[in-house]
Amino acid sequence: MVQALQGPSLEERVAQLQELLNSADARARQEYQERFDVAWIYHDSALEGVVYSMDELRAAIHDEAITDPALIPVYDEVRNHMGAIGMIREMSSRRRFTVNLDVIKKLYAQLAPEELEGKGPPKYRKDMPLHRLYFHDISQPDKISYRMRQLVQWLSDPETKKTMHPVRMASKAHYQLLHIYPFPRHSGKVARLVMNLILMRGGFPPVVIHATERQRYYEALRSGEDATANLVNQALGAAIETAIQYFEEMK
DSSP states (O other): OOOSSOTHHHHHHHHHHHHHHHHSOHHHHHHHHHHHHHHHHHHHHHHTTOOOOHHHHHHHHTTOOOOOGGGHHHHHHHHHHHHHHHHHHHHHTOSSOOOOHHHHHHHHHHHOGGGTTTTOSOOOOOSOOSSOSOOSOOOOHHHHHHHHHHHHHHHHOHHHHHHSOHHHHHHHHHHHHHHHOOSSSOHHHHHHHHHHHHHHHTTOOOOOOOGGGHHHHHHHHHHOHHHHHHHHHHHHHHHHHHHHHHHHHHO
């Protein structure tokens, strides 16, 4: 069985990163976060088959005026994604917090506000999509509600929190959500946002799975929880090392 984490060395590197963050000036931290957010949205969208240019991403994130009306949907999608990242950052900082169905639906609503216009709360998928990027098995529509309740019960169970490392817990929640595939759109983005929310609440930085790992990511989701956990763990290690290197160079 593949180990989901690398033992104490991972925690030590996170502690080292935290020390570097604490000693960095506000401008360096802000610049790093802006770069990270652009990379986060770029790679996460590319996993879904949507590739934005850096100019499009920066313009949307910085709320620059739209000169070409054709870019409005692109800007909206990027801004909605940025809003969802802001939501999980805020949620991760709360003292008391549980990842429940409302939280997952709120993230989806932030990503797809057009789905809610005049329609009430977000609704689960009602069909089996014919054309999709992910080719692993997903839940039949009539099983989604039950499986979502099961997932959040497992997440909120004190025994889960006591016995499972946050990295493994985050990876498993992400894997399960993608196998439930609850929403008509953005189920992949929602699953990775929930994963990163759990990681950040556990004291770890968020994970960005790079676009270059797209095929490996799809294959891991087909292979099982261990393969997915291994990929997530490697991405987390790479994110920590990149951040450490950035702040050490800024000294």
